Amino acid sequence: MGQFDSPTEATLARFKSETLSSSPAGSVVDKVVNLGGILLEAIGFTGASGGTKFFSVLKNLATKKDETNLIYFGDALVDDIRRLYRLCEELRQQFDERINSPEFSAVVANATLHITRTNVENRLKRLAHLIANGVKQDDLEPESLDDMMRAAVELNEADVILLGNLYKWQNHILNEKGMNPTKWYGDIQSAHQNLVKSGALNSHEHLNYRSSYLRLERSGLIQQITSINNLDGVGYELYALLMGGKKFYERLQEIAVPK
Numbered sequence: 001m002g003q004f005d006s007p008t009e010a011t012l013a014r015f016k017s018e019t020l021s022s023s024p025a026g027s028v029v030d031k032v033v034n035l036g037g038i039l040l041e042a043i044g045f046t047g048a049s050g051g052t053k054f055f056s057v058l059k060n061l062a063t064k065k066d067e068t069n070l071i072y073f074g075d076a077l078v079d080d081i082r083r084l085y086r087l088c089e090e091l092r093q094q095f096d097e098r099i100n101s102p103e104f105s106a107v108v109a110n111a112t113l114h115i116t117r118t119n120v121e122n123r124l125k126r127l128a129h130l131i132a133n134g135v136k137q138d139d140l141e142p143e144s145l146d147d148m149m150r151a152a153v154e155l156n157e158a159d160v161i162l163l164g165n166l167y168k169w170q171n172h173i174l175n176e177k178g179m180n181p182t183k184w185y186g187d188i189q190s191a192h193q194n195l196v197k198s199g200a201l202n203s204h205e206h207l208n209y210r211s212s213y214l215r216l217e218r219s220g221l222i223q224q225i226t227s228i229n230n231l232d233g234v235g236y237e238l239y240a241l242l243m244g245g246k247k248f249y250e251r252l253q254e255i256a257v258p259k
Contacts, residue, residue, distance in 0.1 A: 036105050080129060080132035147219075148251060160249075
């Protein structure tokens with residue numbers, strides 16, 4: 001994931017000076033239906049003013065929500081969609097159709113419910129990544145994305161780094177076609193040993209890793225594997241990366257990795 005660039009004070013002042021609260025609210029249905037088209041208008045502008053209308057709709061959709069969080073999220077989503085179009089120019093028409101779909105609008109509307117649960121910029125950025133990469137992968141199923149959005153705002157940076165290490169060492173196992181169940185445990189155990197030997201797990205942070213493992217497991221991204229041979233101690237328990245964890249980690253990237 002790239003570093004999140006906070007909006008400038010000028011952007012915040014501009015947003016508030018637009019008297020967004022006086023914008024016609026209309027019905028929630030109207031706001032949702034128009035959301036995709038308004039976002040497409042926003043990404044057509046390269047200047048700071050391009051997202052004003054989009055921010056206005058978000059503000060109306062998310063009544064009484066934190067304006068600063070909306071700005072962070074809105075800026076991040078506009079930037080991510082622009083990047084997506086720039087890197088995948090040949091798929092522009094398909095992206096237009098997906099963004100104009102009711103599913104996209106529903107997902108963005110749902111994201112505004114999650115932004116009140118955190119003021120951490122990187123977590124708001126994760127929400128934008130999930131949506132933009134959902135467009136790229138043609139996967140905007142609201143229920144699936146809702147679970148990932150919840151994890152995006154609940155997990156801290158150390159949790160995501162640990163998930164990334166599990167992904168690095170175990171992704172090849174999940175990518176195997178026709179994976180042999182009897183071989184799976186041995187592969188997970190071998191991958192775990194390689195992770196420990198790599199030094200990626202700081203021995204001074206092993207107790208914190210246990211907390212991260214528990215949060216990742218509670219989010220349905222990994223699963224503990226019972227082992228009677230854990231010679232590395234507390235914080236180094238054996239965990240398997242699940243398909244949900246693989247998908248979630250990939251969707252947190254600037255542009256989703258290929259399936």
